[in-house]
Amino acid sequence: MRYHLIMGNQAYSSWSLRGWLLLKAFGIEFDYEVVPLYVPGYERFLADNYPANTVPALQAFDDPEKSTIWDSLAMAEFLHEQHPEAGIWPTDPHARAAARSLCAEMHSSYMALRSTMPMNVRRVYQSIRPDAVTRRDVDRIEDLWSWAASRWGGAGPYLFGENFCAVDAFYAPVASRFHTYSVPLKPTSQRYADALLNYPAVVEFYEAGMRESWVLDFNEFDQE
Ligand SMILES: N[C@@H](CCC(=O)N[C@@H](CS)C(=O)NCC(=O)O)C(=O)O
Secondary structure (H helix, E strand, O other): OEEEEEEOOOOOOHHHHHHHHHHHOOOOOOEEEEOOOOOOOHHHHHHHOOOOOOOOEEEEEEOOEEEEEOOHHHHHHHHHHHOHHHOOOOOOHHHHHHHHHHHHHHHHOOHHHHHHOOOOOOOOOOOOOOOHHHHHHHHHHHHHHHHHHHHHOOOOOEOOEOOOOHHHHHHHHHHHHHHHOOOOOOHHHHHHHHHHHOOHHHHHHHHHHHHOOOOOHHHOOOOO
């Protein structure tokens, strides 16, 4: 199987970071391209990859078959089926079910956090504080992190122990938002967020985002 990952701007695209990590963190070989969001040319990506209408989109080639997988949860499951030994999900079935629940909740929730604190790897704001609804999202995420770490995490540093798994890929962009908006966290949450941001494949994605020159005004704020 050969993989080609299509991502949006690495400076801004939180879902692209998840797609990238689902391959990179598990030693799965792939090549990739960045299709900048909301500029002319994006339509070509849509036309070429129907019915994908968002990034990341993973093209999987298994001659003569080719599929495009355009949803990060579906990517996690497809890649796990292809590479069961890669450690995308925890091996214990109860831990795996918990990990899948955590990813599914990330996938379907936290709309306030996602809309008021967009990912932006190039900025750190000190003066933006979460509003009450966003703070509820942050509290829920901190509760989930602490529940998973105490039940499954052992000595860490990741939510299910010493190995980075899909859950960590799904919450890495959340750690990025917490960092960008200087969201105050409990010490244990902060330690986990720091471990995610220092993870080599996250650092590599960040560095690429920093080098980008595309600017999306609606993801930038005047404050520092
Ligand atoms: N459900 C998708 C969400 C992907 C998504 O919303 N991606 C954003 C970029 S982070 C996007 O492509 N936005 C472009 C658009 O909505 O036109 C997934 O799980 O990957």
